[in-house]
Every structure is written in C-alpha cells, then in structure tokens.
Amino acid sequence: MxxxxxxxxxxxxxxxxxxxxxxxxxxxxxPTGFRWRALYGDAKYPAGYEIHGIDISHYQGTINWNRLRYSAMVDGCPIRFIIIKATEGSSRVDENFSDNFDNAREYGFIRGAYHFWSNKSSARDQAYYFLSKVHLEEGDLPPVLDIEHMPQGKSVEDFQMDVLTWLHIVEDKYHVKPIIYTYYKFKERYLSTSVFDGYPYWIAHYYVDKVEYKGKWKFWQHTDAGQLPGIKGNVDLNIYNGSYYDLMQLTIGGSDEMTTDE
Missing domain, CATH: 1.20.5 (Single alpha-helices involved in coiled-coils or other helix-helix interfaces)
Structure with a gap:
C-alpha cells in the first residue's frame, strides 16, 4: 500500500x-449512563430523603440478615424496604428468591418482588409465571415489572401493548397497580403515553443529584455501588419519594387499613 x-x-x-x-x-x-460503576468514588446519597431501601438478587449471595437489620444505615437512616428479584422471562426464578423473600419479612423489612422482563417470551406467559412463583401478602409492596430493553423488529405501539398485558394480568390478581421499574431515558422513549400514567414508577438514574425524569415517581434507584453491613460486594440503593406513612399506604392492603383506622 x-x-x-x-x-x-x-x-x-x-x-x-x-x-x-x-x-x-x-x-x-x-453520570447519566444507566449502568454506572463506581468510577467516581463512593456512592453518594440524594439529599432530602429519609426512606431508604435496597433491591437484591442472587448476585448479593448469602446475606447476613441480622447485620443488615440492626447495623445497616444509609446516610444515618435505617433500611426500610427491600425489593427482591423473583422471576425472569417465563421459566427462570432467582435461586435466592425464596430465602430472601422469607427473610425480608422475618427481619421486619417492607418487602417487594420484581419480575425481569424478557423479549424472548410472551407477556402473558411471563405474567402467569410470575404469579405462579410469587405470593404477595398484605403489607408487601405491589408487584414490580423491571423492563429495560426494547425488542427488535417490533413497533413501539405493539411493545406497549405487551407491557400492558403483563400489567393487567398481574393487577387483576392483586387488585393494585404494579410498579414499573426502568431507567429514565427508556421511560421517555418507549413508555411515555397516558396509558401508563396511573402506574407507580421506580426510576433508575445514577450519579446525579436529582432524577432528570420530569414525571411522577415513587422510587429512585440512585446507585448500584452501595456498601452495607451484611452484604458482600455492591448493592443497589434506593429512596422512596415520600414519608414512611405514604410507603405503608402504597403496600397491598395499606390504603384500606389506613382508611379503617381513621
């Protein structure tokens, strides 16, 4: 040459x-990337929030629940809620789900369970698989749909119909609107239609002082590099956008109980 x-x-x-x-x-x-890894130093905590929680799966391994319950603090506040990976697609259940789910309640945390969306299975199959493996009770958070990927070769409208199919099936079972977990750019690109406005949102957005998503949201996953007693390695840290009273009202049966007490 x-x-x-x-x-x-x-x-x-x-x-x-x-x-x-x-x-x-x-x-x-x-800073606005979805999968930020702690290249900027220790995880920082958003200011102005007091209700903290984590989400876990088998990636956290065996958890020392006693240490997590009595020693784990985030910015001086105790861990209040734990959301646990349950299922993925239409055939996979997280290997630690059962133990994590039982221990979360035994140790006094408000617990929840999430399903990780797969583009390889139908929405209907995924919804019924989740319901077959997860049995939520009063005091638990509403079921959660973790959705992060848009399928190739499918229109946005058809994709949205699939998401709604999962949500409606699960909502019919528990009579509460499921929580939608996603990162803010995905929400704005693929789920920003009025049919999703009534669902609580759990937004993932790392290494920022505030969520850039402009709509209403209930939970914010602000880092995947948290460190807590009782958990080896990193864990996702979350905050709830409201008071502890509000969080309890969000739980299954929570609103009914509050109304009765009044």
Whole structure:
C-alpha cells in the first residue's frame, strides 16, 4: 500500500476508536449512563430523603440478615424496604428468591418482588409465571415489572401493548397497580403515553443529584455501588419519594387499613 493511501485508513480507524470510547462512556460510565460503576468514588446519597431501601438478587449471595437489620444505615437512616428479584422471562426464578423473600419479612423489612422482563417470551406467559412463583401478602409492596430493553423488529405501539398485558394480568390478581421499574431515558422513549400514567414508577438514574425524569415517581434507584453491613460486594440503593406513612399506604392492603383506622 502506498504511503499516501494509508492516511484515510488511519483517520478512519481513529474516528471509529473515538466513537467507541464516546459511546462506552455515554451509555455505561457517564453520570447519566444507566449502568454506572463506581468510577467516581463512593456512592453518594440524594439529599432530602429519609426512606431508604435496597433491591437484591442472587448476585448479593448469602446475606447476613441480622447485620443488615440492626447495623445497616444509609446516610444515618435505617433500611426500610427491600425489593427482591423473583422471576425472569417465563421459566427462570432467582435461586435466592425464596430465602430472601422469607427473610425480608422475618427481619421486619417492607418487602417487594420484581419480575425481569424478557423479549424472548410472551407477556402473558411471563405474567402467569410470575404469579405462579410469587405470593404477595398484605403489607408487601405491589408487584414490580423491571423492563429495560426494547425488542427488535417490533413497533413501539405493539411493545406497549405487551407491557400492558403483563400489567393487567398481574393487577387483576392483586387488585393494585404494579410498579414499573426502568431507567429514565427508556421511560421517555418507549413508555411515555397516558396509558401508563396511573402506574407507580421506580426510576433508575445514577450519579446525579436529582432524577432528570420530569414525571411522577415513587422510587429512585440512585446507585448500584452501595456498601452495607451484611452484604458482600455492591448493592443497589434506593429512596422512596415520600414519608414512611405514604410507603405503608402504597403496600397491598395499606390504603384500606389506613382508611379503617381513621
């Protein structure tokens, strides 16, 4: 190859490398990236919130529940709620779900369970699989749908209908609106229609002082690099956007109980 012809190839290669580095930073490292890993130091806590919680799965391994209950604090506040991975798709249950779910209630936490959406199974199959594996009780948080990926080759409208199918089936079972977990950009791009306005939102947005999503939300997953006594390695930290009283009202049977007491 002649020397003069090498420059276009060299410049093209540099351009591709720069684009790759930028894309990696934007989507995975930067302050508004969804899967931020603690490259900026210790996790910081959003100011002005007192109701803290975590979400867990088998990735946290065996948890020392006694230490978590009596020693774990976030910014001087105790852990109030724990949301636990239950199922994924139409055939996978988290290997630690049963133990985590039982222990969360035994140790006095408000507990919840979430289903991780898969684009490889139908919404109906996923909903009924979740219901077959998860048996929520009064005092538990509403069921949660964790949805993070848009399927290829499907219109946004059809995708939204699939999501609604899951939500309606599960809502018919528990008579409460399920919580939708997603990151704020996904919400704005794929779920910003009025049919989803009535559902509580759990927004993932890391390493920012406030959630950039402009709509209403109940929970904010603000870091995946938390450290707590009783858990080895990192754990997701969350806050609830309201008081402890409000959180209790959100639970299954919570509103009815509050009304009766009054």
């Amino acid at each position: 002649k020397k003069g012809r090498r420059w276009p190839w060299l410049l093209g290669g540099i351009g591709i490398l720069v684009l790759y580095v930028w894309a990696f930073y934007y989507f995975f490292v930067g």
